[in-house]
Amino acid sequence: MGRSVAPRIHTSSLASNGLNLLGFVFCNALFFSLLFLWYHLYSNIRTTNDFVQYWTAFQLAWNGSNPYDSLLLLNEQRYILDDITKAVMMWNPPWILLALTPLLIFSYSISLFFYLFLGMLTFLSQYWITAVSSHSSRSLPSPRSWALFLFAVFTFYPTLAVVEATQSSILVLLGVTLVLVSEQAKQRALLLPLGFLLCALKPHISWLLLLFLVVWALRNLTKREALVSLFVFIVVLGSVELAFPGIYLSWITAIAQKPTDAVATFEWIPYSLNQVPYFMCSYLLERPFTRSFATTTSLCMLGFGLLVWGFACRPKITSFFSGVGATLCVSLMFAPHLFPWDYVVLLPFYLHFIFPQRGVEGTVLTGSSAALLASNLVLIFSELFVGTCFYVSWIFPSITLLVFLRHGSVGRIRPIVAENER
Numbered sequence: 001m002g003r004s005v006a007p008r009i010h011t012s013s014l015a016s017n018g019l020n021l022l023g024f025v026f027c028n029a030l031f032f033s034l035l036f037l038w039y040h041l042y043s044n045i046r047t048t049n050d051f052v053q054y055w056t057a058f059q060l061a062w063n064g065s066n067p068y069d070s071l072l073l074l075n076e077q078r079y080i081l082d083d084i085t086k087a088v089m090m091w092n093p094p095w096i097l098l099a100l101t102p103l104l105i106f107s108y109s110i111s112l113f114f115y116l117f118l119g120m121l122t123f124l125s126q127y128w129i130t131a132v133s134s135h136s137s138r139s140l141p142s143p144r145s146w147a148l149f150l151f152a153v154f155t156f157y158p159t160l161a162v163v164e165a166t167q168s169s170i171l172v173l174l175g176v177t178l179v180l181v182s183e184q185a186k187q188r189a190l191l192l193p194l195g196f197l198l199c200a201l202k203p204h205i206s207w208l209l210l211l212f213l214v215v216w217a218l219r220n221l222t223k224r225e226a227l228v229s230l231f232v233f234i235v236v237l238g239s240v241e242l243a244f245p246g247i248y249l250s251w252i253t254a255i256a257q258k259p260t261d262a263v264a265t266f267e268w269i270p271y272s273l274n275q276v277p278y279f280m281c282s283y284l285l286e287r288p289f290t291r292s293f294a295t296t297t298s299l300c301m302l303g304f305g306l307l308v309w310g311f312a313c314r315p316k317i318t319s320f321f322s323g324v325g326a327t328l329c330v331s332l333m334f335a336p337h338l339f340p341w342d343y344v345v346l347l348p349f350y351l352h353f354i355f356p357q358r359g360v361e362g363t364v365l366t367g368s369s370a371a372l373l374a375s376n377l378v379l380i381f382s383e384l385f386v387g388t389c390f391y392v393s394w395i396f397p398s399i400t401l402l403v404f405l406r407h408g409s410v411g412r413i414r415p416i417v418a419e420n421e422r
Contacts, residue, residue, distance in 0.1 A: 208331035
């Protein structure tokens with residue numbers, strides 16, 4: 001009798017399948033990027049177009065000027081937006097320019113295309129990440145599973161909102177993705193600090209997540225991983241100052257001075273639970289900055305208390321994935337100010353609960369997924385028929401947090417592939 005030979009798993013085959021899937025995602029991202037580029041440049045629909053602040057700020061910094069000077073920004077932005085009256089300030093930390101340097105060195109239209117392409121890759125890579133982590137044997141998804149995935153991504157209201165506004169929330173979503181992948185791929189020393197820095201590009205919506213990541217890193221990183229992570233921080237932050245001398249001081253000065261010829265942060269009405277004390281304080285306090293400071297302080301303390309209580313009294317939330325998701329939900333709910341497109345950072349968790357463990361092909365609409373779908377539809381219909389989803393925007397992160405509390409610990413992102421595709 002011949003010996004039975006155990007089947008071998010060829011790593012080259014898995015790598016080839018991963019490359020094929022990556023190429024498939026790349027082509028799809030290219031198509032959607034061109035589609036949305038046409039929407040921004042040639043359609044008659046008026047768009048928010050916040051990308052102009054990043055591109056003009058980079059042009060100023062690249063030429064040695066102050067990218068946080070509102071007057072210089074306004075002069076640059078008038079070449080692109082004819083009807084602009086106040087400068088669209090870039091309030092993000094300076095390392096956003098380093099992250100976007102490869103995209104912003106071109107003309108405005110080409111840079112916008114590359115930025116949209118980066119966003120599409122970030123959205124569609126959610127499928128690639130989960131498929132590779134499950135060691136799927138198929139090189140490409142089935143038409144049905146890919147169609148369901150695209151439907152879920154592009155009917156998620158914050159996805160459409162962030163593409164329409166070309167906001168930096170795309171980079172924060174990329175940071176959240178890197179943070180999740182860092183634990184799955186066991187590349188915490190490199191990917192975790194990079195993801196942390198990208199999440200910190202909008203600290204007002206991710207500050208609780210940043211705090212969670214610091215505490216988690218202190219408790220879980222080895223000494224070697226901690227030293228490598230610290231080295232990555234020093235290299236990235238130092239490179240920003242070397243590339244754009246004096247930019248940190250310019251950033252701090254702009255925040256402290258609050259230029260009058262630019263849209264100020266206290267003029268932004270929060271699309272979070274902050275809206276309740278915001279309007280209550282509006283009748284008691286007349287100064288906008290004082291009102292903003294009062295609401296920010298009260299809600300941030302409440303959110304921090306809820307987070308501490310949650311991790312102390314809800315031992316189910318023990319996995320890294322659940323901890324990141326639940327913390328991010330609380331951070332968004334109690335953010336001092338944010339907009340509907342900022343909720344796009346919850347996309348990995350939205351897809352995770354919409355498609356249960358059986359995958360797209362065997363999707364069964366559970367109570368949790370139905371609740372998330374319903375809360376997302378509320379945002380869409382409110383924006384379409386009421387004109388704003390301001391009053392109901394807090395519903396989505398609240399429902400997502402409740403789903404986390406119900407399901408408890410989640411070991412990793414479940415693969416969005418069919419069982420028969422494995």
